[in-house]
Amino acid sequence: MLIRAKINGIEVQVEKGTTILEAAGTVQVKIPTLCKHPDLHASAACGICIVKVRGSAKMLRACCTPLEEGMDIITHDPEIISVRRTVLELILSKHPNDCLKCGRNNDCELQKLAADFGIRQESFKNFLSPLPPDDSTGTIVLEPQKCILCGRCVDVCQNMQNVWALSFLERGFETRISPAGDIKLADSPCVRCGQCSNHCPTGAIVEKDDTNRVWAALQDPDKYCVVQIAPAVRVAVGEAFGYPVGTNLTKKLYALLRRLGFKAVFDTNFAADVTIMEEGTEFVERLTKQKGPLPLITTCCPSWVDFMEKFHPDMIEYFSSCKSPQEILGVLAKTYYAEMKGIDPAKIYVVSIMPCTSKKYEIKRCEEMFASGCQDVDVSLTTRELARMIKQAGIDFVNLPDEDPDHILRDYSGAGVIFGATGGVMEAALRTAYFVLNGKNLKKVDFEELRGLNGVKEAEVQIDGKKIRVAIAHGLSNVEYVLNKVREAKKNNLEIPYHFIEVMACAGGCVGGGGQPYGVTDELRKKRAGGLYQDDRDCSVRFSHENPYIKKLYAEYLCKPLGEKSEHLLHTHYKARPVYVK
Amino acid sequence: MCSEHILEQLKPIVEEWKGKEGSLIMVLHAVQNHFGYVPREVSLQLSRLLEIPLARIYEVITFYNYFKLEPPGKHRISVCLGTACYLKGAPVILEEVKSILSVKEGETTKDGLFHLDVVRCLGCCGLAPVMMVDDKVYGKVSKGQVMEIVSKYGKEG
Structure with a gap:
């Protein structure tokens, strides 16, 4: 149902239930707020978004007041602005004003x-929390x-x-x-x-800012610094330099990282292709040879792994043992690459640029993160930290030339790059699983039904006459629904609801990761994901198993997916952890 | 306190309230009455039994003054900071109690003997400044008397 009202004298027509804050947007008024975020509930906590209804002295909070039929809203006048300023001053009275160090x-x-x-003065005495x-x-x-x-x-x-x-x-x-x-x-x-x-x-x-550790390592003559960039970073880092959201800056990043001083520049997308080789094979083995229980659940996301270990340890048996691309690239840099180049692995210092804060935790998650004999990834930086490093170095990022990545851990398939969007790991895995099961490649590569921002996506895919049921959840609150369906089926001895489940902790997948540039909304998530899907379409190779460098890796070094060497280097285990340590 | 022992004590409380609207606050009341405070072990068990996140339980416990997270002291000292007492020098009395016992308001001494609370008006403003120890009221207290009053209870153990 539509309702009609006025905002600053301008007629508006909006759906019933639309808040004044949202309705104001339709007439180009951005009411300031510090608590309302498009992802979240309105809580009316900050008090900045006050507006008036003509003829009433009362002030309303625009974030949580629905626009009503016939309302005549005023969003700015001297009184409103003065009250907003006072509210702001009160907030500032409990906030330190040492912005330069923040x-x-x-x-x-x-x-x-x-x-x-x-704001030009402190109108109220400053009280700071002693915490x-x-x-x-x-x-x-x-x-x-x-x-x-x-x-x-x-x-x-x-x-x-x-x-x-x-x-x-x-x-x-x-x-x-x-x-x-x-x-x-x-x-x-x-x-x-x-x-x-x-x-x-x-x-x-x-x-947590780890940039100084990276600067120190780059300066250290005893360290051979190499770097990897995750899929989602390339379509988000540009936001810090004025690029339109979703611009893919892969090749500029390669050039940039070299100029920062890294001796070799790798792409996590390559390791994503390795993940698919291992996890895709694991899936097929569980599906056709009963070499483990189904559904298989993806484990690229360390926050999801941590969440599962704490809250859903009964699901551990379904977890893929395959490590995340960050860790796979780390261990391959210190083994395969080190051997090829004749470099002492102990001297190699692996830095990863991730859209994620949790990746800083993953690098020491358990003993298998030291499979090369030393810590496989030494430091993990977020996209935000990388943007700061670029600025500290004074590099004119926008005008950098395009360059290619290095050596052997480099080219990626379209399947590898879509890891950064929700549904991407599943799509990439299905492309390769289809090949392993059928011996030929899919004609239609794109799985549109696995894309997009619905919290839970369920689909049925035909492979070799078999119906493969898959589920994708992103944003951890959406996981329960999927897991409970699995539990319910197991309890009642029914057919499993899914064969394969992908979970990413952050809404939108890694493009919406906790280490990405600020200001994330669904619109941004879509645009960033759009950049990745475009990269996929632009790739000449769109299947992980057809990536020539992947073939070379297996031919020269790993032998075969789930082989002895792969198991040792690329796989891990999980254990139940207490929700509260104290 | 072992967890089986706690479970045994929680069972009837939880059974009475589980699944009912507003159960958490009722259960917390029962726990507070039973233990004299809400021990962390109990909150952790309640979180599991009632399927309510611990964070929500603590939000409720800390929002309401009634619920305590620490065991109460053997003796409760209440210093009145109501208007009359305040004007008659209660802040000095309060500071003296705090310094003698080395606690802040709302805290219990390390030996568990005293709990210090600040209250607003005990209904005997004519005796201001007033402090209470358990049920006994001490009126027209001077700074010098505080030690004497407190030590009476200290000796008893």
Whole structure:
């Protein structure tokens, strides 16, 4: 049902239930807010979005008030602006004003509003929380002093991700964001997905900055620094340099990384192709030779792995033992590449650029992350950290020439690049599974039904006369539905609902990862994913098993998927972990 | 406190309330009454039994002043900071108690003997400044008397 109303005297027609904040957007008014985010519920926490109805003295919060028939809304007048400024000053009275030293300096919603509203003085006495920063997870840093209690992180953690690490404790002036019982994040259910950091309007939750370690390594004559970039990074890093969202900058990144001082530049997409060779084969073996239970569940996402180990340990037997592409590239750099080049693996220093905060955790997750004999990936940086390094180096990223990646861990198939979008791992795996089962390639390569942003995607795919049922979940709150269907079927001895399940912790998959540039929305997720699917279409090879460098890798080094060497280098195990350590 | 022992005690409480609307706060009331506070082990068990995330349980516990996370002290000291007491020097009394016991308001001493609370008006403003230890009211307290009052209870153990 449509309703008619006025905003600043302009007629609007919107669906019933549309909030004033959303309706204002249709007449080109962006009402400021610090708590409302398109991904999240309106909570009316910050109080910045107040508006007036003509003829009434009362002020309404635009984020959570639906527009009603006949309303005559005023979104700006001297009184509204003055009240908004006061609200902002009150928020700032509990916030440090040392922006220059903050992880969000120049990219902060609070700082931007303070600038927009021309805050020039401290109107209220400044009270700062005495709570210390928490960097216990080694992935994200929680700085309670900078928290404005907007509640976005809590909504993300509890509702989008169903993790419940963060909560609002106490009330009134004592209110704080913290794990239950004020324990450290590392002792809480936190799965380090970093979605809290990605949605935080201020610097209260940021990624742990490891850029100095990388600068130091690049300077160290005893280290041979190599680097890999993940699929989703290439379509997002440009946002920090004014590129349109979704612009694919793969070849500029290769050039850039070389100029930063890396001796060899690899592409995680190549390792994604290896993942498909291993995981695709694992799937086919479980499907046709009963070499393990079905459904097979993907394990590229370390936050999902952590979530499963904590909350769904009964699913461990279904997990693919295959490592993530980050780890596969790391171990191949320190074994295969080291042997080919005659370099001492102990000197190789592997840096990975990931869209993800959790990848910082994955590099030490268990002993198999040291399969080369030393830590396979030494440092994992987020897209945001890479953008800072580019700026620190003063490299004119926009005008860099295109270059190719290095040596043997390089070219990728279209199947490898779509790993960065939800459904991509499944699509890539099915392309290769079809070949393994049928001995020939799919005619229609694109699986449109596996793409897009629906929280759970279910599809049935015909391979060799067999009906393969698959499910894809992204955003951890969507996992329960899929897992419960599996549990239900097992309990009642019914046919399994799915043969293959893909899970990514972050909404949209890695393109929406916790380490990606700020300001993520579904629109951005679609555009970033669009960049990856375009790259896939542009690839001359679109099947992992047809990537000539993959063939070479198996011919020269690994022998065959799931072979002895592969098992040793490319596979891992999982174990139940306590939800609360304390 | 072993977990089986806790489970045994929680069973009837949980059975009465599980699945009912607003069950968490009722269960927490029962737990608070039973144990005198809400121990973390109990919250962890409740989270499992009621299928409510621990984070939500702590949000409720810490929102309401009634629920305590620490065991209560043997003796409860309440210092009144109501208007009359405040004007008659209660802040000095409060500081003295805090310094003698080395606790902040709302905390319990390490030996578990005293719990310190700040209250607003005990209904005997004529005696301001007032402090209470358990059920006994001490009126017109001077800074010098605080040690004397507290040590009475200390000696008893």
